[in-house]
Amino acid sequence: MSQTQSAAQRATQSTDVTIENLSLSFGTTEVLKGIDLTIGRGEFFTFLGPSGSGKSTLLRAIAGFGPRPSGRILIGGEEVTRLPPWKRNLGMVFQSYALWPHMTVRRNVAFGLEERKLPREEIRRRVEAALELVGLLDLAERRPSQLSGGQQQRVALARTIVVEPRVLLLDEPLSNLDANLRVQMRREILDLQRKLSLTTIFVTHDQEEANTTSDRIAVLNDGVLQQVGSPVELYDRPANLFVAGFLGTANVLEGRVEAQAGRPLFRTADGIEVPLIEGPDGPCSIVFRPQNLVIVAEGGEPAGGAGAVKLSGVVRHREFLGSIIRYAVEVAGNVILVDDSHQRGQVTLDAGEPADLFFNPDEVVALAG
């Protein structure tokens, strides 16, 4: 009862984050370049990008760490760009937890409340509630060094949420856990976030982690924001080649689009032709996913319906991946990956065999440039 109430209180505290034209440099190297973002109240939002893309730097700038950025950061409408970290009331969970080794679990969790000078009785009550929430009440008197990685992770979470931060910031919180624990912890974090409806920014380089948890994802590369959207949007409608390649496997062909008989027709230099549903004029790349192609032996039954595009090539490699078989097929000098779902006893094509590929033009994304 009291817990639901305080969860409700937190929900009202939880707030949105706006980042306007944020740039940041370490010395002369510019690490963040003009980032614009809006993160909604209660949203589970993820910064996704390869290592070194600036995710941590951006998260730390929001928390108030690192060199001072240019641009603006607003939390719930309040500009915090010039506030020191201790005045921002944002809860950050560090990649390696940063638990204080000289304090017990209880003292670790109580720290933020003590700094807020709350009455001792309230501190005790809230610390216990937080430890209860992460299921560690019985380990309260332990030292961090006496806990497993997952337990340390929970202490770090409890220590952060106990102060009821306006936003929860998580920097690759799962990267120090082994694979099984990682899946479990990511569900726990998501549950906790939903329970508290706490605006959460989650940093990861792992697209699966991002896809399974996030309401929306911001893809970063080289300090530049590439695209913002839900996991499905990013996968199905990548805004550029980087996003297409970073989220899942993509076939990319480069060429030009010309109108032919009033319909856009994509053509590569090697003569591959793909009619498009819609597409920009001029130089263009098309992107399509391996699982959207059907592979048949040369001259086999056409697949993919009436409007399907057909490409002919030669199988170069075949990889058995369990649920699918992935073929690399060379078509006019381009290697195209095709996934064929695997059934027992299915006939497979060998390297060197000619094959026909079919796919539906509406699975193709055309990207100008």
Add this chain to the structure above:
Amino acid sequence: MTSFSRRQWAPGAVGLLLAAFLVVFLVVPVVKVIFVAFQDPNTGAVTLINFVDFFNTSLFRDSFVNSLYVAGTSVIVASVIALPLAYFTTRFNFGGAVLIQTLGIIPLIMPPFVGAVAMQLLLGPNGSVNLLLDEWFGINIPFMEGLNGVVLVESVHYFPFILINLSAALNNIDQAMEESAQNLGSSGLRLFRRIVFPLAMPGYVAGASLVFLKVFDDLGTPLLLNINTMLAPQAYLRISSIGISDPMGYVISVILVAFSLFSLWVSLLTLRGKDYATVQKGGGGLRKRDLRPWEKAGCYAVVVLILLLVLSPHIGLMLLSFGTVWSYSVLPDAYTVDHYLRVFGTASQYITNTLLYAGLAGLADVILGTAIAYIVWRTGLAGRKWLDYVGMGAVAIPGVVLGIGYLRTFYDFQVPVIDKPLASWWVIIVVALAVRRLPYALRACVAALQQVSEMLEEAAENLGATKARTVWRITVPLMSGGILAGFVTSFATASVELSATIMLVSAESDAPLAYGIYEFMQSASGRGPGAALGIIAVVIVGIGTYVSHRVIERGRRERAPDVALAAGV
């Protein structure tokens, strides 16, 4: 990475205070000494005349040559002692690490002059050893004759500097390196010459130059052995007998500083980029082999002999402190605790003064050390590195020089309220001790701070703690082991320091232990109580070191795994 450059006024203010302290109590006195050395005593004009006078006086020329000779010879003798130990412990399976660690503490916890008189009683012309040699073989070896005595006392005392650096260097030679050399057909002497020697050389040179510096600057040992024709005693005697306006003391100071800087520079040069202490992570080192029984016996014989030599000051001091009359005999005639009673009865102010001075100096050092370390490594203040450089620079300033500088600088400064010159107020002794020992504490604090992951501090700030609160609740507690180690090193070395204090003690009632030992040792009847004071000093220092060791170990065990984790990413 440092945080935002705003809100730097607090560290800025602290930084300015630290800078002011270092300037007033280190830079100004030393610069003043150098300046006076180059000043015509009558006209005040800048001149080299004082140096010309210095080298035209045969007493000073002799002192200069003697100091060089003693320092150089001590390096050689110390090397002769250190080499076999380093070799045994790094090449053979032999309880080496413990031995080196134990020996390594000795130069820190007891200055050589404390044992000097005791060594004379053991090894002097009428000492125990020579009496026995005379009786058995009819020979007499002049161990302690003139400069020999200084060389022996100093090298027995300071050889661990060479041992430690050399062992670290040898341990740092990768086994793979040795093997690859053998694989390429190099072995035996060639292996030694081509691989072992060049790799071990920097460590050796670093240790040797430290020994040179320590011996060259030492005041207490020659004074107690009554050798006055060396530079440091001459400086002391000129200032204390002729007065602080005599330029010769300043000329000598400049020479002492110049040689100190030179040896430090040599040692830094050879050690640059070779941080043995951190590179070495167990398992390294040359391949060790087990000893055959007779080899083992030989090794142990050498080691025991060296240990006896090293411990002879302590053994002698112990005998002296409990002996009634000890002259022309192998051992004291009878034993008594009278000396201790006398010390506790009439000379206990030496002990309380020492605890007070060394305690305050150690405290000041860790506060200064922590503050400097924090400012240098955690803020972006302009010029912050200079705090570190200047603080460490105290290493190059011999005690005599600092003492002379303080006398010169602070004699005219009347302390308000107590109405006394600052130079003769006991607090100046504390300041001198603090400045002299600051480098030890500073290194300990810097090392401790570097162990604290910045993320731990950021986590505190993120949870609402200001920088000051974070320092207080997170940084300092996590540094506590290192801070304590720094305190003990400062305290222990300060409680037995003589060279600066001897110049600054203005009243018997203000004097610390080391001064008391020196005073007592001046007369034959005072040797017993002097030795008792010496033993008390060793005990104080020993207890302090042991306790802190225990405390640090316990703290480390409690939290080590997690510190490593937090620092790991």
